[in-house]
Amino acid sequence: MAFDGKVNILVIGGGMICEEATLPAIFQQRKQGNVGSITIVSLNSAIIARLRKVFPNEDFVGVPDPATTPADKNIPDGYKECLKKLPKPGLVYVTTPDHLHTQMILDSVAAGHHVVSMKPLCLKVDEGRRIVAAARDAGAYVFTEYHKRLDRAIRGLRYRFRQGELGQPLYGHAWIEEPKYMPLDKFKAWAHNSSPFEYIGTHYVDAYYYVTGLMPKRVVGFGQKKYLPTVGSKAYDANQVCIEWEDGSVLWVQTSWVCADKNAKMTQQGMMVHFTKGEYKADHADRNCYFVTDEAGFQHYNPNFVKPFDDWNEEGVIDWRGYGIESNSRGILDVQHLYRQTEGLDEAAAKKKRQEILATWARMNTRALPENAMVGVAVNNAARMSFDAGGKFVTIDKDFNIAFE
Numbered sequence: 001m002a003f004d005g006k007v008n009i010l011v012i013g014g015g016m017i018c019e020e021a022t023l024p025a026i027f028q029q030r031k032q033g034n035v036g037s038i039t040i041v042s043l044n045s046a047i048i049a050r051l052r053k054v055f056p057n058e059d060f061v062g063v064p065d066p067a068t069t070p071a072d073k074n075i076p077d078g079y080k081e082c083l084k085k086l087p088k089p090g091l092v093y094v095t096t097p098d099h100l101h102t103q104m105i106l107d108s109v110a111a112g113h114h115v116v117s118m119k120p121l122c123l124k125v126d127e128g129r130r131i132v133a134a135a136r137d138a139g140a141y142v143f144t145e146y147h148k149r150l151d152r153a154i155r156g157l158r159y160r161f162r163q164g165e166l167g168q169p170l171y172g173h174a175w176i177e178e179p180k181y182m183p184l185d186k187f188k189a190w191a192h193n194s195s196p197f198e199y200i201g202t203h204y205v206d207a208y209y210y211v212t213g214l215m216p217k218r219v220v221g222f223g224q225k226k227y228l229p230t231v232g233s234k235a236y237d238a239n240q241v242c243i244e245w246e247d248g249s250v251l252w253v254q255t256s257w258v259c260a261d262k263n264a265k266m267t268q269q270g271m272m273v274h275f276t277k278g279e280y281k282a283d284h285a286d287r288n289c290y291f292v293t294d295e296a297g298f299q300h301y302n303p304n305f306v307k308p309f310d311d312w313n314e315e316g317v318i319d320w321r322g323y324g325i326e327s328n329s330r331g332i333l334d335v336q337h338l339y340r341q342t343e344g345l346d347e348a349a350a351k352k353k354r355q356e357i358l359a360t361w362a363r364m365n366t367r368a369l370p371e372n373a374m375v376g377v378a379v380n381n382a383a384r385m386s387f388d389a390g391g392k393f394v395t396i397d398k399d400f401n402i403a404f405e
């Protein structure tokens with residue numbers, strides 16, 4: 001049957017990032033004619049009921065169904081049945097906690113679908129290797145949603161660096177820090193399985209690799225547990241990680257999730273890189289744009305990430321914009337491209353063609369395919385070893401083998 005240009009979507013998860021970025025992007029892509037069916041499967045029906053309230057005008061199949069399933073009945077394997085029912089071309093968005101990504105990605109690929117995973121791809125190198133191998137064998141598209149790659153403030157750095165204007169990198173410094181309500185409320189169930197570095201610091205490790213193409217060589221990390229243990233959490237308050245790259249340049253990434261809850265921005269973040277012929281400095285949260293209201297007080301407003309605007313043509317319709325929307329939409333457009341390029345071919349020829357396209361994209365390192373996302377995975381894995389061991393150096397070789405120095 002001819003490809004009608006529509007990609008069928010299964011979203012696994014339904015939490016914060018799903019509601020704020022993934023679903024707005026998918027619903028908008030549907031308005032633009034690029035999406036067929038949409039199913040959202042979550043841990044329990046209360047999450048589906050909430051999403052119905054948040055998106056009252058959007059049509060989707062919700063699993064488990066709130067009409068027939070008690071709100072608090074958890075069904076962790078419910079996604080498996082949904083994978084079987086997802087029509088081809090199928091694209092699965094994995095928006096569950098970090099430590100659950102691997103099995104869901106592998107199951108999706110095994111069911112013949114393509115995948116968009118929230119970052120990080122996974123937490124361990126051996127899991128990442130399994131994802132790389134499964135995706136390659138199947139010619140499956142597995143995209144890690146490192147949305148900073150779509151931020152023009154970082155794309156511009158990559159472009160000018162690759163034009164040779166900046167010379168060679170010497171050192172960089174990045175910071176990304178969030179409030180206490182993240183580990184204590186939003187991520188209460190899983191914060192101790194991750195850390196502020198693994199959960200969001202990974203963005204800047206990936207950004208440095210995306211800009212420079214360099215591979216990490218050695219990692220040392222530190223962590224503090226002073227505040228969170230006093231309120232019953234086993235998670236780190238803060239982590240700082242220093243990465244030495246293959247050319248001897250060094251990136252320092254500082255992360256925390258114990259900023260003040262009343263912070264005027266949810267995620268304070270930015271980066272500087274010093275090169276032999278110039279430097280780059282950017283605050284990626286403070287875009288010099290503020291609101292003050294009676295209800296919310298002073299708030300930074302970042303128009304670049306994910307923001308609703310009035311649609312140009314239709315009254316009452318939202319036009320979602322920003323690099324978070326572009327990044328969450330990328331998978332739909334890429335899968336569409338893969339299907340268009342392989343239309344009319346038998347499955348063996350189509351798979352070969354997909355493998356060629358995906359290998360080219362991985363070499364270009366524009367989107368984070370699993371081979372590219374492995375850099376973030378390896379640094380996360382090494383950093384966790386380092387800060388759990390009280391700050392020991394960990395080496396990473398070119399095959400992503402990691403070991404204490």
Ligand SMILES: NC(=O)c1ccc[n+]([C@@H]2O[C@H](COP(=O)([O-])OP(=O)(O)OC[C@H]3O[C@@H](n4cnc5c(N)ncnc54)[C@H](O)[C@@H]3O)[C@@H](O)[C@H]2O)c1
Nearest residue numbers: 013014015016017018041042043076095096097098118119
């Ligand atoms: N790109 C970013 O900047 C960014 C920001 C936030 C989170 N994330 C990543 O996105 C992922 C999700 O984060 P979040 O903030 O939405 O977390 P969250 O805890 O708010 O949401 C996770 C959701 O997954 C659901 N879930 C858990 N187990 C499930 C299962 N077996 N089947 C179906 N659903 C299940 C939970 O019920 C919850 O609704 C994480 O990997 C996180 O690191 C990325």
